[in-house]
Amino acid sequence: MAGGIAAAAFRRMPAQNDLRVNGDRINAHLTALSEFGKNPQGGVSRVAYSDFDKSARVKVMEWMRAAKLDPKIDFAGNIMAVRPGTGAGLKPILFGSHIDSVPEGGNYDGDVGSLSAIEVAQTFAEHNVTTRHPLEIVIWQNEEGGLFGSRAVSGQLTAAELKTVSNSGKTVEQGITFIGGDPTKLDQVKRKKGDIAGYFELHIEQGGTLDTAKTDIGIVEGIVGIKQWEVTVTGFQNHAGTTAMDIRHDALLSAARFIEMVNRVVRSVSGRQVGTVGKIQAFPGAPNVIPGKVVCTLELRDLDDKKIDTLYASIVKEANAIGAQNQTQFAYSELHVNVAAPSDPKMRTIIADAAKGLSLSSRVMPSGAGHDAQAMATLGPMGMIFIPSVGGISHSPKEFSRPADIVNGANVLLRAVLAADKALA
């Protein structure tokens, strides 16, 4: 009997370093979640505010309840569940991700971090782990559309943005109501700096760095800043048959030189910065007319917002020289700005130690993609954990992360939460 009691006690309260998530359960949940909005060719189209999104959220709340959590939908439509802590007056440690997808997306972006967060809570429940800090497991709504749920909480969401039409066809405002929020009460979900003790998010890398280097865990040093511009090139529209080559003011020729130059300028300095021209239209857009106007986009990303500005200045300067070659003009209008969000050095150390304790290799790296973590970084110390994306493919039905890597990531998250619970104020 005594032995029996000792065994039960051991099961209830193992040494925290021996705690492991139930890997089979996470992967089974991932498979089950992939049924909601499944594409014929694989992956999912579970865009925010769709019926698939709504029904998947019901399923996720079911799993949360099985993890002894009591999920609630906040006014912004986020699913939040608090696991109480023992320390008086301590702010919560948040962790989670999102389950909405892009159109024709994959089964890992957001899902891995969301289901791992629930799994960590369930592991704690099964082993009667209590923490000093309250823990908040969160499933953010409409990450893919522009971090709407997390930015409502960080107070960055503007009233005007509620009118944005999402991929579901509903406006964000309609969508929030549809999933059980109340867009008229967003003020009540806002938190301010210091309202959270910390935030962790586990996510797939979405790039090929970890996969190529065969590294298990990425420790995100920060989420890159993003600036986007609409670039208009103005030339002179004319007849493609009768206008000699040397008197043309071909806006598309200048745009072509611009695209090549952007690639060269961005690659001319060392670092992980990226620059992309993703969209282009020539006017009038006929095979037999020299384009008089071209509109294209320019996007620059880097961890250092100043580097983005420096690259942009070089691009503008070189574009002027390109325009002068054939008397075309370049004009820029800013489309979108996301300032860079560095992670917290303490949180990076916690994640590095967690990986090391599990004998996993790790490397510090930027996140080239945006994440809800960047909104949370404005409220408190933020840490992000990456696992490999096979072939670096994401936002595609071909997106894939290996089950073993997912379990590794969830175990790093579990350890990091426990370590942060000790380390954070």
Added chain:
Amino acid sequence: MAGGIAAAAFRRMPAQNDLRVNGDRINAHLTALSEFGKNPQGGVSRVAYSDFDKSARVKVMEWMRAAKLDPKIDFAGNIMAVRPGTGAGLKPILFGSHIDSVPEGGNYDGDVGSLSAIEVAQTFAEHNVTTRHPLEIVIWQNEEGGLFGSRAVSGQLTAAELKTVSNSGKTVEQGITFIGGDPTKLDQVKRKKGDIAGYFELHIEQGGTLDTAKTDIGIVEGIVGIKQWEVTVTGFQNHAGTTAMDIRHDALLSAARFIEMVNRVVRSVSGRQVGTVGKIQAFPGAPNVIPGKVVCTLELRDLDDKKIDTLYASIVKEANAIGAQNQTQFAYSELHVNVAAPSDPKMRTIIADAAKGLSLSSRVMPSGAGHDAQAMATLGPMGMIFIPSVGGISHSPKEFSRPADIVNGANVLLRAVLAADKALA
């Protein structure tokens, strides 16, 4: 009384080299025609088969009757009027142009040649000029849509093309019926090589060569051949934030290098050849996605079809090297081919002599644009007369040719017809 008779005789039959068109009347007709389909910002949108086109054709036939012509609409919808000749069994000399316009076109493209042809006939009528050859004054239908009227007569129009939807919204078939033709009887308008003694067309240059060089008259050495391709560049679509610059297969970067290369290759050899990329689309076409596919057009024009083929071969070869740089692929599908149509050396000499006799400067030059004359060149000797386009602007409300240049062109046409009547079999 004898003096009176002599004066009347002189009025009836002046020396042909003293004959001049009524310049004020041509320009007044041009102004009157510009009311049909006038744009708010100037110029006209008198697309073929529109109500404006139909009512302008009624007006033009009125002017033909004033010129003692008896206009008829053939089964293809062309307006034709025969002025009988004195020679037995001689084939007709044709001259004319078109009065349909591109959307938001100008008041000179086609109109100048059409109204000058009528004016030449009216001048002959007023001066009782008779010719050996029958003269046929012709207003071709739907030139801008693809030389439909003239190609029906040359036998090049295919049944499938009748289903083409024109800028009016009507199919060519419906359009021909709308303007008084009969698309079921097109076989009856076909002529064969040798059925015409010759063809002249006066037209605005639509380029800036004559205007820049301050030359009065262009003697067209031929209408350029045109080849158009749709070019598909295939890369790999990926996340613009997470995909490092050195592992991208950016289809738009390759397309940009292609556009720059096309310009370089076309300009690398001497001559008047032109090459244009006028249309482009990147897929999926978002600022934050590396394009996985780009579709653009390529158009090459030259008087020498072999030169077009040589340039194309160089372009394909260089594109392969561009694709190899970042593992993207180029594929081509032919959109459109127009073989080059040389003018007849005799007709060029006739036009040159006509210009010289009027003390006008002239130069031999290619026509970079397509014209009904290229269909007629397959039936008999073809000659084309160009007058300057101010600033080289065409297919635009800003298209302009000076009244004096128009009168010069009409007088060259008049002399050329009379000279051809003597010279041609």
